[in-house]
Amino acid sequence: MKSLHVKSEIGRLKKVLLHRPGKELENLTPQLLERLLFDDIPWLELAQKEHDAFSNVFRDNGVDVVYLEDLVSDTLKQSDTLKQQFINQFINESHVVNDALKYRLSDYLNGFNDTKEMVLKTMSGIRKNELPSFEKLTLTDYIDDYPFATDPMPNLYFTRDPFSTIGNGISMNKMFTETRRRETLYSDIIFKHHNEYKDKKRYYNRDDLMSIEGGDILVLNETILAIGVSQRTHPAAIETLAMNVFYKYGTSFETILAFDIPKSRAFMHLDTVFTQIDYDKFTLHNSIDQPFKVYELTKHPSKQGEVKVTQIVKTLDQILEHYLNHPVMLIPCGGGDQIISFREQWNDGANTLALAPGEVIVYSRNHVTNKILTDHGIKIHTIPSSELSRGRGGPRCMSMPLIREDLK
Known part of the structure; x- marks a missing residue:
């Protein structure tokens, strides 16, 4: 079929x-x-x-x-290159403009041992205080108290x-x-x-x-x-x-x-x-x-x-x-x-x-x-x-x- x-x-x-x-x-x-x-x-x-x-x-x-979530994680498990491509695209389409925050988000998502858990995290939204290395660096960080690095879906x-x-x-x-x-x-x-x-x-x-x-x-x-x-x-x-x-x-x-x-x-x-x-x-x-x-x-x-x-x-x-x-x-x-x-x-x-x-x-x-x-x-x-x-x-x-x- x-x-x-x-x-x-x-x-x-x-x-x-x-x-x-x-x-x-x-x-x-x-x-x-x-x-x-x-x-x-x-x-x-x-x-x-x-x-x-x-x-x-x-x-x-x-x-x-x-x-x-299962189909996505099964797909990403096929290669590390595909997984990184997905992470990069997710970050870019989340309108993250600060390069330092992009690197931190990439490191954070690559740090998941379980690919499905990583996929679910992209869906749930990433709070700034979840990033172990997050610190205020830009003018936006100091002025905007918005709690999310990437929005929930x-x-x-x-x-x-x-x-x-x-x-x-x-x-x-x-x-x-x-x-x-x-x-x-x-x-x-x-x-x-x-x-x-x-x-x-x-x-x-x-x-x-x-x-x-x-x-x-x-x-x-x-x-x-x-x-x-x-x-x-x-x-x-x-x-x-x-x-x-x-x-x-x-x-x-x-x-x-x-x-x-x-x-x-x-x-x-x-x-x-x-x-x-x-x-x-x-x-x-x-x-x-x-x-x-x-x-x-x-x-x-x-x-x-x-x-x-x-x-x-x-x-x-x-x-x-x-x-x-x-x-x-x-x-x-x-x-x-x-x-x-x-x-x-x-x-x-x-x-x-x-x-x-x-x-x-x-x-x-x-x-x-x-x-x-x-x-x-x-x-x-x-x-x-x-x-x-x-x-x-x-x-x-x-x-x-x-x-x-x-x-x-």
Whole structure:
């Protein structure tokens, strides 16, 4: 079986990438919340227990679980040169400008005997007082009391965003916010050097000009992608991806539907607006305006190497029914009740992850939406989420499928 194979949102899941929340959550402070994209500070011990329950649902259902930190450390163990290259790139992309501090950070990270522990330390953030040789040398050191030499990366447990599996290749995404840009370092080195994952087709690159994030990319079937034009995904990035998918790599994908969604944190990505849960069923953000403005991207019929763009203004169900070629049902988060939907959408009630057609993982706290799903014949696996949900992301946000079975 291929190491990457995803041609739908609902084909039976066989392999998934996760990141178990680490000490990066304990380096969150109230002063850092807005910049690091959190609304509250999770309790790490309970967040890890909740995440372990999440991963156990996969294992109990025959899904192979791999962890980002393990794949990175396995990759770096291949050579000391590769490890040093990673350390140098991490320091440079952490915007460390003082040469003396660069040397101290390099010595500190090279001092770890366990490569995985070193990788986890780059994720958790390095405090200045952790460096055994740190001293104030520059004007910035004396004036700025900022405690970190390199910032923590608390959003890493949302593995959906840094890269996206599309068919048998990937989009190596450029993150919208500066605080999340370094997250793609880890997947980048995996897909360049890991023995199982290196040299895969790249439909987008982390150093491309415009931003695109994985939460905006949905694989509807082997020929159609849906991508959100959101606060975090620029239309020019979608056009670049389309050129590569249609022409450079000759994939099976023939159509990209670019959904123009509100540019706000409340509608962060397309997968907060709707997710597929069965052949004919989708969850829906109850506050989304209808009709939708959608743009169809296809190969240009008469201009080789160009993309044709066609505007479509229809309701979401009309659009999905047309392109999927069968009736669909939209199930609104909270059942359409204004108070319930606002509350449960805040906790990502519409952000589900399909294990198979008609079988999904959901947060237990969204009990109204969960009952509605059950009433519509959907098998649900509930996971606890009092701490995980503080990062504003659901089960789909926290997972990156690597292999799904094809739909029959």
